[in-house]
Amino acid sequence: MWPREPDPFLPGVVPPEEVIHSEAWFFVFVRGELLCMNDTGSPRPVTGDEYRWLDLTISNEHYMGTYHNRACYVVDAVGVAPEGYVLLGLRGWLGRVAADVFYLAGRAQQILDWQRDYRFCGRCGSHTQDHATDRARQCPDCGLISYPRISPSIIVLIHKGDSILLARNVAWPTQMYSTLAGFVEPGESIEQTVHREVMEEVNIEVGNISYLGSQSWPFPNSLMLGFHAAYVGGEIKCQADEIADAQWFTKDALPQIPPKTAISRWLIDDYLDKL
Numbered sequence: 631m632w633p634r635e636p637d638p639f640l641p642g643v644v645p646p647e648e649v650i651h652s653e654a655w656f657f658v659f660v661r662g663e664l665l666c667m668n669d670t671g672s673p674r675p676v677t678g679d680e681y682r683w684l685d686l687t688i689s690n691e692h693y694m695g696t697y698h699n700r701a702c703y704v705v706d707a708v709g710v711a712p713e714g715y716v717l718l719g720l721r722g723w724l725g726r727v728a729a730d731v732f733y734l735a736g737r738a739q740q741i742l743d744w745q746r747d748y749r750f751c752g753r754c755g756s757h758t759q760d761h762a763t764d765r766a767r768q769c770p771d772c773g774l775i776s777y778p779r780i781s782p783s784i785i786v787l788i789h790k791g792d793s794i795l796l797a798r799n800v801a802w803p804t805q806m807y808s809t810l811a812g813f814v815e816p817g818e819s820i821e822q823t824v825h826r827e828v829m830e831e832v833n834i835e836v837g838n839i840s841y842l843g844s845q846s847w848p849f850p851n852s853l854m855l856g857f858h859a860a861y862v863g864g865e866i867k868c869q870a871d872e873i874a875d876a877q878w879f880t881k882d883a884l885p886q887i888p889p890k891t892a893i894s895r896w897l898i899d900d901y902l903d904k905l
């Protein structure tokens with residue numbers, strides 16, 4: 631569950647000369663969804679052999695790097711899914727492919743989104759160009775360099791003895807309860823973000839903050855940093871327009887919680903397993 635081992639994917643900007651094109655993987659996005667083969671029961675990217683016969687209009691193609699020595703590309707295309715292929719959003723890949731393949735598809739989508747959103751310089755408005763050696767866009771007029779945007783966020787399980795605090799966001803369509811989460815503000819340490827977010831969302835003071843691990847969450851570009859924190863004081867008071875409900879739950883009376891593909895669930899399971 632926690633991606634703690636070295637990533638088998640090695641990022642790169644320029645394809646190596648010995649790249650075997652027929653065996654490469656192409657993450658082809660059509661209207662924001664991934665074109666995939668479904669021949670093995672779970673989605674997989676298009677191979678180089680399949681890619682050369684696709685009847686699609688290609689607007690962008692970027693080399694990403696290698697996954698177990700297999701070259702990977704991300705492609706932006708226009709058209710309809712050819713016969714034998716299906717279009718599936720990134721969320722449809724979650725839990726249906728090996729975890730590192732999901733993160734690779736998430737990486738592909740983030741690279742493509744960033745290429746699309748940084749075509750013009752944010753400072754002077756000129757057309758940007760690909761940086762020669764880095765994954766970056768550079769402005770030829772003012773020199774501004776823009777890297778893919780990653781947004782760090784904290785996600786925290788608050789515990790009080792054998793109880794854990796879970797909350798339901800007002801925007802969620804289901805009755806699911808989860809751990810608290812929020813974006814890091816400029817100037818904050820990660821630990822300060824934990825204190826602030828917990829106080830803002832449920833009016834609780836926490837301490838003994840411990841870091842457990844992280845997860846890339848490509849919806850659209852978060853890096854979730856997961857913590858456990860101990861209850862110190864305060865009564866639950868939900869932030870208006872943000873938290874619909876928050877409660878203390880025990881292991882034998884849990885509400886609906888996130889699936890095992892999410893870091894929130896890993897934080898919950900890790901704590902409950904230790905009880």
Ligand SMILES: [Zn+2]
Nearest residue numbers: 751754769772
């Ligand atoms: Zn510029």
